[in-house]
C-alpha cells in the first residue's frame with residue numbers, strides 16, 4: 048500500500064481558493080454519511096469532503112492530491128453495497144452530487160449527455176417524458192449515474208436489455224495524474240484500439256473520475272405486462288427458466304423470489320403481496336409495442352410454467368397491480384435490512400442451470416451455522432443476492448460465522464465457475480475473494496492497469512485488490 052500524507056493547511060487553503068469555503072467540509076462539518084455506504088455499518092471518515100461542480104475544479108484538486116500524495120475517493124450517492132465509496136485511507140472524499148445536470152438530448156443519435164451526479168430516477172423521468180427509454184434498472188433509483196457507471200450496475204431488465212455498460216456511448220474523465228480523457232463518443236461502433244471506455248465502466252473509481260457520460264437511449268416500449276408464478280420448489284421454478292428462454296420468448300425481467308423474503312417485505316411495507324404461501328416464485332415481465340405482442344409473450348410463458356409444475360400463473364396487467372408487485376420486489380433488500388441489526392451480502396453470479404443448487408447450498412448453511420440466510424435474485428442472468436443476518440449475536444461469533452459462510456459461498460461459486468459479483472462490484476468488502484474466482488493472473492493484470500493510470504495509487508486506494 049502506498050504511503051500517503053495528511054492534508055496540509057496549505058492544501059486546504061488551496062482547495063478553498065478553488066471551491067470557496069462552503070464547498071470544503073472538514074471536521075464536524077462532515078456528516079457520518081460520508082464515511083459509509085448502504086452496507087457499511089462502521090463509518091470511516093475522510094479528512095476533507097470537497098464538493099465539486101466542474102471538471103476544471105476536479106482537475107486542479109487531482110493535480111494537488113497527486114503531487115502531495117493524498118488519497119482521493121470519489122462518491123456518488125453512497126448507495127453502494129461493498130464499501131466502494133468509503134474513504135478507508137482517509138484523505139479527500141470527492142462529492143459528485145452537485146454535478147447533476149442533464150446536458151443535452153440528441154434525438155438524431157438517440158443519446159443523452161449528463162453530468163455524473165445526476166440521479167438514475169431523474170434520467171428515467173426526463174427521457175420517459177419525451178418518449179425515450181434508458182433501460183438499465185438497478186433497484187436503487189436514487190443512485191447517481193456516475194456510481195452506476197463505476198459499478199457497471201445491473202438490475203432487473205438485464206435479461207433482455209443488458210447492463211449499464213451496454214448503454215454508455217462515451218465518457219469524459221480526469222485521470223489520477225490530472226489528464227482529461229475522452230473515451231468513446233456519440234458513435235455506435237468502435238474498433239479503435241483498446242476499449243478504454245469499457246475499462247472505465249465498472250472500475251469502481253480506481254482508474255479515473257468520470258465527469259460526463261453520453262447515454263444510449265431506445266424508443267420507449269408502449270406496452271408491458273407481468274406474470275407471477277408460484278412453484279412448490281425453486282428447482283421446479285428454475286427448470287422453467289431454461290424452457291422459457293429456449294422458447295424464443297424475450298422476458299425483460301425474470302426474477303426468482305423465496306417465501307421468507309416475501310414475508311419480510313410484507314412486514315416492512317405493511318402491504319400484502321398477491322401470493323405468499325408457496326416456497327418459490329418466478330416473476331416475469333414482457334414489453335413491446337403492441338398489446339397482442341405482450342399478451343402472446345405472457346400466454347407462452349404461462350403455458351410453459353403451468354406445464355412444468357407452476358401452481359398458477361397470475362397476470363399482472365393493471366398499473367396498480369404492477370406497482371404492488373414491482374415496488375415489493377424493489378424493496379427486498381431494504382426489507383431484509385430492516386429485519387435484522389447487521390448483515391453481509393454475497394452478490395455472486397453463476398451459470399443459470401446452477402442457481403437452484405447454489406440456493407439449496409446457501410440454505411444448507413443456515414442449518415450448519417444456525418444463522419438466518421435470505422435470498423432472491425435474477426433468475427434470467429444467474430446473479431444471486433444471498434444475505435446472512437446477524438440477528439443480535441455477539442460481535443466475535445458474528446465475525447467468525449459470517450466469514451465462514453461467505454468463504455463457503457464463494458468456494459461453491461468457484462466450483463460452479465461463477466464470479467464474485469454480478470453487479471455490486473468488489474469495493475473493499477469482497478476483495479479477498481477476487482483472486483479465487485477471477486484467478487491470480489487476472490488480478491495481476493488489473494494491478495498493472497491500475498499502475499499505468501495511477502502511478503502513485505492515490506485514487507480509491509485499498510479497493511478491488
Ligand SMILES: Cc1cc2nc3c(=O)[nH]c(=O)nc-3n(C[C@H](O)[C@H](O)[C@H](O)COP(=O)(O)OP(=O)(O)OC[C@H]3O[C@@H](n4cnc5c(N)ncnc54)[C@H](O)[C@@H]3O)c2cc1C
Nearest residue numbers: 123124125126127131185186191193194195197201252257
Ligand atoms: C436498496 C438498494 C438496491 C440496490 N439495487 C441494485 C441493483 O439492482 N443493481 C445494482 O447493480 N446495484 C444495486 N444497488 C447498489 C447501488 O445502488 C449501485 O452500486 C449504484 O451504482 C451506486 O451508485 P452511487 O451513486 O450510490 O455510488 P457510490 O456508492 O457513491 O459509489 C460506488 C462506486 O462508484 C465510484 N464512483 C461514484 N461516482 C463516480 C464517478 N463520477 N467517477 C468515478 N467513480 C465513481 C465510487 O468511488 C465507488 O467505488 C442497490 C443498492 C441499494 C441500497
